[in-house]
Amino acid sequence: xxxxxxxxxxxxxxxxxxxxxxxxxxxxxxxxxxxxxxxxxxxxxxxxxxxxxxxxxxxxxxxxxxxxxxxxxxxxxxxxxxxxxxxxxxxxxxxxxxxxxxxxxxxxxxxxxxxxxxxxxxxxxxxxxxxxxxxxxxxxxxxxxxxxxxxxxxxxxxxxxxxxxxxxxxxxxxxxxxxxxxxxxxxxxxxxxxxxxxxxxxxxxxxxxxxxxxxxxxxxxxxxxxxxxxxxxxxxxxxxxxxxxxxxxxxxxxxxxxxxxxxxxxxxxxxxxxxxxxxxxxxxxxxxxxxxxxxxxxxxxxxxxxxxxxxxxxxxxxxxxxxxxxxxxxxxxxxxxxxxxxxxxxxxxxxxxxxxxxxxxxxxxxxxxxxxxxxxxxxxxxxxxxxxxxxxxxxxxxxxxxxxxxxxxxxxxxxxxxxxxxxxxxxxxxxxxxxxxxxxxxxxxxxxxxxxxxxxxxxxxxx
Amino acid sequence: xxxxxxxxxxxxxxxxxxxxxxxxxxxxxxxxxxxxxxxxxxxxxxxxxxxxxxxxxxxxxxxxxxxxxxxxxxxxxxxxxxxxxxxxxxxxxxxxxxxxxxxxxxxxxxxxxxxxxxxxxxxxxxxxxxxxxxxxxxxxxxxxxxxxxxxxxxxxxxxxxxxxxxxxxxxxxxxxxxxxxxxxxxxxxxxxxxxxxxxxxxxxxxxxxxxxxxxxxxxxxxxxxxxxxxxxxxxxxxxxxxxxxxxxxxxxxxxxxxxxxxxxxxxxxxxxxxxxxxxxxxxxxxxxxxxxxxxxxxxxxxxxxxxxxxxxxxxxxxxxxxxxxxxxxxxxxxxxxxxxxxxxxxxxxxxxxxxxxxxxxxxxxxxxxxxxxxxxxxxxxxxxxxxxxxxxxxxxxxxxxxxxxxxxxxxxxxxxxxxxxxxxxxxxxxxxxxxxxxxxxxxxxxxxxxxxxxxxxxxxxxx
Numbered sequence: 007x008x009x010x011x012x013x014x015x016x017x018x019x020x021x022x023x024x025x026x027x028x029x030x031x032x033x034x035x036x037x038x039x040x041x042x043x044x045x046x047x048x049x050x051x052x053x054x055x056x057x058x059x060x061x062x063x064x065x066x067x068x069x070x071x072x073x074x075x076x077x078x079x080x081x082x083x084x085x086x087x088x089x090x091x092x093x094x095x096x097x098x099x100x101x102x103x104x105x106x107x108x109x110x111x112x113x114x115x116x117x118x119x120x121x122x123x124x125x126x127x128x129x130x131x132x133x134x135x136x137x138x139x140x141x142x143x144x145x146x147x148x149x150x151x152x153x154x155x156x157x158x159x160x161x162x163x164x165x166x167x168x169x170x171x172x173x174x175x176x177x178x179x180x181x182x183x184x185x186x187x188x189x190x191x192x193x194x195x196x197x198x199x200x201x202x203x204x205x206x207x208x209x210x211x212x213x214x215x216x217x218x219x220x221x222x223x224x225x226x227x228x229x230x231x232x233x234x235x236x237x238x239x240x241x242x243x244x245x246x247x248x249x250x251x252x253x254x255x256x257x258x259x260x261x262x263x264x265x266x267x268x269x270x271x272x273x274x275x276x277x278x279x280x281x282x283x284x285x286x287x288x289x290x291x292x293x294x295x296x297x298x299x300x301x302x303x304x305x306x307x308x309x310x311x312x313x314x315x316x317x318x319x320x321x322x323x324x325x326x327x328x329x330x331x332x333x334x335x336x337x338x339x340x341x342x343x344x345x346x347x348x349x350x351x352x353x354x355x356x357x358x359x360x361x362x363x364x365x366x367x368x369x370x371x372x373x374x375x376x377x378x379x380x381x382x383x384x385x386x387x388x389x390x391x392x393x394x395x396x397x398x399x400x401x402x403x404x405x406x407x408x409x410x411x412x413x414x415x416x417x418x419x420x421x422x423x424x425x426x427x428x429x430x431x432x433x434x435x436x437x438x439x440x441x442x443x444x445x446x447x448x449x450x451x452x453x454x455x456x457x458x459x460x461x462x463x464x465x466x467x468x469x
Numbered sequence: 470x471x472x473x474x475x476x477x478x479x480x481x482x483x484x485x486x487x488x489x490x491x492x493x494x495x496x497x498x499x500x501x502x503x504x505x506x507x508x509x510x511x512x513x514x515x516x517x518x519x520x521x522x523x524x525x526x527x528x529x530x531x532x533x534x535x536x537x538x539x540x541x542x543x544x545x546x547x548x549x550x551x552x553x554x555x556x557x558x559x560x561x562x563x564x565x566x567x568x569x570x571x572x573x574x575x576x577x578x579x580x581x582x583x584x585x586x587x588x589x590x591x592x593x594x595x596x597x598x599x600x601x602x603x604x605x606x607x608x609x610x611x612x613x614x615x616x617x618x619x620x621x622x623x624x625x626x627x628x629x630x631x632x633x634x635x636x637x638x639x640x641x642x643x644x645x646x647x648x649x650x651x652x653x654x655x656x657x658x659x660x661x662x663x664x665x666x667x668x669x670x671x672x673x674x675x676x677x678x679x680x681x682x683x684x685x686x687x688x689x690x691x692x693x694x695x696x697x698x699x700x701x702x703x704x705x706x707x708x709x710x711x712x713x714x715x716x717x718x719x720x721x722x723x724x725x726x727x728x729x730x731x732x733x734x735x736x737x738x739x740x741x742x743x744x745x746x747x748x749x750x751x752x753x754x755x756x757x758x759x760x761x762x763x764x765x766x767x768x769x770x771x772x773x774x775x776x777x778x779x780x781x782x783x784x785x786x787x788x789x790x791x792x793x794x795x796x797x798x799x800x801x802x803x804x805x806x807x808x809x810x811x812x813x814x815x816x817x818x819x820x821x822x823x824x825x826x827x828x829x830x831x832x833x834x835x836x837x838x839x840x841x842x843x844x845x846x847x848x849x850x851x852x853x854x855x856x857x858x859x860x861x862x863x864x865x866x867x868x869x870x871x872x873x874x875x876x877x878x879x880x881x882x883x884x885x886x887x888x889x890x891x892x893x894x895x896x897x898x899x900x901x902x903x904x905x906x907x908x909x910x911x912x913x914x915x916x917x918x919x920x921x922x923x924x925x926x927x928x929x930x931x932x
Contacts, residue, residue, distance in 0.1 A: 009722070011690070013622055030722035031690075032893050050690030050721070051622050078895040080722070105722070106864065106894035129681075129885040130892065132688035141685070145625040152615050159476055159514050162608040166923045167630065167674075167697045168643075168712055170930035180631075180645050180667065182674065184701050187653050187661045198650045204643070204701055204711070205930035211630075211645065218592075218923055218932060222604070225595035227474070227494075227513030233697065234630045238647050238667055248667065249631055258513070259472070259493035259543070259568070401569065422592040422932055429593065430495050430539040431569035460629045460681055467633035467668035469681060469885055 007082065013052040015085065019094060022085040029056060029097060030080045030105065032133065035116050038071035045073075047081065047097070053139060053286035057088065057096040064102055075115055076108030076133070121456050128460050128469055136295070139287035140457055143280055144445050150279035151232060151253055151441075154272050160255065161226040164233060165215030170207050171419055178238040179210035180248075211236035216254050216436065217370075217423050220399060223256035223434055224426050230255040232441075240464050244453040247442065249462040256436035262372075262381045262398045265435035266358050269385055269394050270311045272439075273356075277303050280448055287449075296450025302389055303448070305355065312349075312357035316340075316379065319348055319359050326352075339366045340384075345391035356387045369409050370423075371397040383437070390447050396437020403427040470545065476515040478548065482558060485548040492519060492560060493543045493568065495596065498579050501534035508536075510544065510560075516602060516749035520551060520559040527565060538578055539571030539596070584919050591923050591932055599758070602750035603920055606743055607908050613742035614695060614716055614904075617735050623718065624689040627696060628678030633670050634882055641701040642673035643711075674699035679717050679899065680833075680886050683862060686719035686897055687889050693718040695904075703927050707916040710905065712925040719899035725835075725844045725861045728898035729821050732848055732857050733774045735902075736819075740766050743911055750912075759913025765852055766911070768818065775812075775820035779803075779842065782811055782822050789815075802829050803847075808854035819850045832872050833886075834860040846900070853910055859900025866890040 009028045031049030038044075042061035049056070058081050064070055073079070083099040090096075113119075113127055114134060124131040131137040155162065168182050184204040185191065191202040200208045215231040222229045231254040238248065255272070257264060281288055281303065292300045314322075323334035323344050328351075332341045340348075340359070349357050361379040364371070371380035381398035400406040406427060410417055417424070445457040455461040460469040472491045494512030501507075505524035512519070521544050527533055536542070546562040553559075576582075576590055577597060587594040594600040618625065631645050647667040648654065654665040663671045678694040685692045694717040701711065718735070720727060744751055744766065755763045777785075786797035786807055791814075795804045803811075803822070812820050824842040827834070834843035844861035863869040869890060873880050880887070908920040918924040923932040 011622070030895070032687075050688055076893040078722075078893040105896070106890070108893040109891050112892045127885075129684035129888060130688075132685055138688060141626070141689070142624060144627075145619075148625050148627075149615055149619045152612055156608075156612045159474065161605060162611050163604070163922055164607075164611075164697070164714055166712060166925060166930075166932070168699075168925050168930055169932075171932070178647075180647060182643050182645060184641075184643060185650070187648070187650065190650050204703075204927060205925065206928040207930065209930050221592035221932075222595055222922065224495075225513055225593075225601060226604070234627070236631075240667075249629060251627055259541075422590075425592060427569070428572050429575045430541040430571040432493070432541040433568070459626055459685065462629060462631050462668065464667060465669040467629075467631055467670065467672050469629070469632075469634070469684075 011051040012047075012049045012054070012056045015056065015095070016052055016054070023095065024084060024086065026082065026084055026100075027097070028080060028082045031056070031078070033073055033075055033077045033079060033108075035075060036071075036073050043071055045079075047079070048133075048138075050138075053135070053142070053290065054093070057090075057093050058083075058099050058102075059096050060099040060102060064099065066102065066104075069104065070102050073104070074108045074110055074112055076112040078105040079103060080105055121453065125455055125461070132459075135290060137456070139284075139290050140445070140449055140451060141459065143284050143287050143449055144457060146283050147276055147280050147445060147448060148232070148441070150276045151272070153279070154275045155228075155230045155255065158228065160228040160230045161222065163215070163219055163222045163229050163231050165212070165218040165231050167212055167234060168205070168209050169212045170205060170209050177213050179213060180236055180238045182209045182211060213237060214252065214254065214438065216256070216438065219254050219256045219436065220434065221422065221426055223258050223436070224430070224432065227258045228255070242464055244455075245443070247454045247458060247461050247463055250454070250458070251441040253439045253441060254436060256434060258432050258434045260435050261433055262360060262383055262435055265396055265398065265437060266311070266313070266360075266383055266385075269358075269383075269396065269437050269439075270356075273385070273394070274307050276444070277307050277448065281307075291450050298389075299450045306387065309355040311385070312353045312355055314348070314353075314357055314359055315361045316359055316363070317361065319344075322352055323347060337363050337365065342391040345384075345386045346388070349386040349391070350388045354388070356385060359384050359386060367397070369413050369415065370399050370406070372400045373405050373409070381435075387447065390443070393443055393447060394437050394439050396435065398433070398435040401427055401431045401433055403431065474514040475510075475512045475517070475519045478519065478558070479515055479517070486558065487547060487549065489545065489547055490560070491543060491545045494519070494541070496536055496538055496540045496542060496571075498538060499534075499536050506534055508542075510542070511596075511601075513601075516598070516605070516753065517556070520553075520556050521546075521562050521565075522559050523562040523565060527562065529565065529567075532567065533565050536567070537571045537573055537575055539575040541568040542566060543568055584916065588918055588924070595922075598753060600919070602747075602753050603908070603912055603914060604922065606747050606750050606912055607920060609746045610739055610743050610908060610911060611695070611904070613739045614735070616742070617738045618691075618693045618718065621691065623691040623693050624685065626678070626682055626685045626692050626694050628675070628681040628694050630675055630697060631668070631672050632675045633668060633672050640676050642676060643699055643701045645672045645674060676700060677715065677717065677901065679719070679901065682717050682719045682899065683897065684885065684889055686721050686899070687893070687895065690721045691718070705927055707918075708906070710917045710921060710924050710926055713917070713921070714904040716902045716904060717899060719897060721895050721897045723898050724896055725823060725846055725898055728859055728861065728900060729774070729776070729823075729846055729848075732821075732846075732859065732900050732902075733819075736848075736857070737770050739907070740770050740911065744770075754913050761852075762913045769850065772818040774848070775816045775818060777811070777816075777820055777822055778824045779822055779826070780824065782807075785815055786810060800826050800828065805854040808847075808849045809851070812849040812854070813851045817851070819848060822847050822849060830860065832876050832878060833862050833869070835863045836868055836872070844898075850910065853906070856906055856910060857900050857902050859898065861896070861898040864890055864894045864896055866894065
């Protein structure tokens with residue numbers, strides 16, 4: 007009799023009906039009478055539980071009947087059709103061995119817990135329905151992204167986490183050091199002597215792998231990164247974490263419209279893949295977290311995404327008659343309220359906004375011929391607003407150097423980045439997708455702390 | 470006429486022969502006479518180049534004939550059978566557009582460069598044969614690992630990079646901080662006041678995701694991590710980097726033998742996948758980097774891995790008659806010379822060494838009944854020595870607490886890790902595979918700096 011999994015039982019019911027199996031798992035709930043009882047057993051491989059039926063024929067019946075939620079057991083017995091309508095089959099236990107008892111103060115008893123409370127027991131929360139669903143979707147979505155790019159011959163580049171340059175300019179950074187605060191080495195000017203630090207210079211945690219990714223794009227044509235990135239910003243919002251994962255593809259011989267096509271294809275592929283591979287989880291989210299979820303995702307998958315310039319978007323916002331908290335003015339960044347108006351009310355589907363004023367975008371974005379706007383794109387989706395941001399990159403050495411000068415940046419910091427333009431530069435474009443934002447979008451979860459296994463936020467680095 | 474890639478041309482030659490195509494890529498070399506010339510064009514998608522033939526019929530013939538290596542071009546023309554034996558077909562250019570010139574000081578001219586020199590231009594080295602092969606293999610191997618685990622219903626867990634605990638005890642750590650060395654906050658005792666730091670406490674870069682991974686294993690049954698890990702060790706060796714990626718699977722209701730089976734299956738799957746998907750690159754490594762590579766990998770894939778206890782290994786080493794630099798004594802760690810003797814000379818194939826003395830292994834490994842050894846396993850492979858290390862974990866709360874006490878560790882630091890034993894603990898086991906070690910093994914490259922895009926080592930965090 008082979009050990010199998012609940013996922014396998016559900017996938018190939020016909021192979022197991024009236025056969026003997028062994029299943030190992032954890033007791034979610036247990037009900038017992040004098041002579042028989044039921045266990046909802048979850049083995050971690052499948053969202054739904056397996057119903058185990060046992061009776062006083064078990065040699066250890068009394069012990070089993072008292073088992074607390076959370077205990078781990080090994081059950082041998084026969085898979086039989088279930089008389090109840092709730093499940094297609096159940097496991098009639100011949101033997102139940104106790105693997106590990108759960109102490110009686112096990113926090114996950116059968117009652118509702120707030121997400122806030124569950125964050126304090128982040129080591130146990132994946133045992134609940136909600137978090138088991140979240141983290142399976144996260145795993146499957148990560149794989150979908152790899153699969154999408156690998157099947158299209160993109161090279162996965164693992165760009166550095168510790169960086170010696172602050173060239174990205176994307177936000178506040180964490181310092182990485184082995185220097186001692188109590189015995190800090192100093193030079194003659196009494197400044198901290200970072201030549202004595204581990205790397206012989208100041209180093210930080212990366213905020214983006216894009217620039218390094220571009221160098222690989224100029225060798226491999228199509229690349230993507232997928233790794234952790236960091237922001238030392240004191241933002242205590244439901245959408246910000248100090249540590250999060252980003253996906254950053256970069257394509258050569260490509261312009262903004264190729265880039266938008268790639269983003270649209272990737273997003274649709276990932277949503278479809280998750281819908282197909284996590285149907286139980288997605289149904290759960292739709293029932294208990296966000297009743298519009300499946301409809302919204304379904305509409306994205308089938309929609310052709312809209313395209314609009316920033317200038318046109320500002321015009322629409324101004325003429326909308328809506329009262330926004332923040333003004334919509336040419337030259338100012340779009341706020342979430344603006345983004346949501348454009349994608350939800352004006353378009354009713356995902357929309358790319360392109361060609362933003364150069365002042366509100368990064369130095370590396372390609373200057374348009376109007377010399378006022380750059381070839382940037384943000385993808386806005388209903389229910390969220392911006393989910394992807396990208397651009398065509400400035401491949402013209404002289405334009406790029408001019409922009410670096412204009413912004414008062416130091417050209418020497420960018421020597422290798424400029425080399426990419428000097429030596430066979432090519433049109434190229436790319437974008438960044440915050441992985442946690444995607445998971446929030448896929449699950450309907452509204453706090454980023456609830457889609458990261460052990461979230462890091464200001465004043466919080468538990469576990 | 471659609472733009473296609475060199476990979477696509479090679480994959481479906483029959484679809485393109487005598488058809489018009491457009492290919493974008495970079496000039497590797499160019500030879501020209503008065504009336505015609507040849508370009509070895511690489512478009513980054515495929516290891517071999519595409520031969521482009523052009524002649525004075527081109528409107529910009531003179532300009533093309535002077536193109537320097539590294540320049541990016543766009544070529545339109547017909548795919549024709551090649552009269553030469555070196556390639557199955559070539560592209561007869563009708564139009565060649567210059568996308569971006571390479572300045573004449575382009576460092577990658579057609580001559581041999583040392584790996585040491587190429588590390589100083591890490592942003593350009595993926596354009597060389599060797600590094601294009603290394604980083605494609607790295608990308609494909611990463612995908613193989615995801616595929617292996619996902620197809621077996623493992624959940625991918627992205628464990629935290631910034632950690633507030635130093636509970637792993639696996640080595641020296643990097644501090645992560647936003648405190649200022651010049652204005653360090655102090656408490657009444659004049660100690661650094663880390664409550665004022667970003668996370669309100671001391672934080673470091675993780676050395677392992679294992680402990681967090683175990684908590685997800687106790688929910689999902691089968692999990693793996695795949696992410697960056699860090700060591701602030703001043704080791705300037707060809708095998709150590711300060712930043713590297715690790716794969717750490719963890720399986721529940723499993724013991725050491727299940728764990729060894731998993732490691733063997735994973736390694737064989739990954740090698741097979743890379744051999745199948747990177748045949749050109751692997752042939753290149755076998756010709757130019759390590760002439761025994763394919764034979765060695767082939768023998769691993771077909772070998773049944775050996776199994777031996779540490780105690781038996783010590784006995785074999787003592788009786789070997791070999792002169793080792795370090796003594797082989799029970800209680801001492803095996804050195805690489807010992808490991809290689811065991812796997813290369815004694816077994817002639819990969820071998821798991823198990824049941825090491827508790828003193829030389831981590832606190833969380835499961836104590837054997839002899840109370841002297843723990844259920845650890847190291848996988849040794851010919852040519853390298855240790856490539857995987859793992860163990861069955863101590864699931865018995867009392868044993869684990871006793872071990873923590875014995876080692877003088879602080880139980881409170883492990884409150885959540887102990888909870889996993891208190892609440893439905895189960896037998897479980899796992900291992901760690903250093904991803905760069907695997908890539909070195911797959912490619913024959915002997916310096917870890919040459920399998921990491923932008924390596925981080927003592928005194929070096931360039932790019």
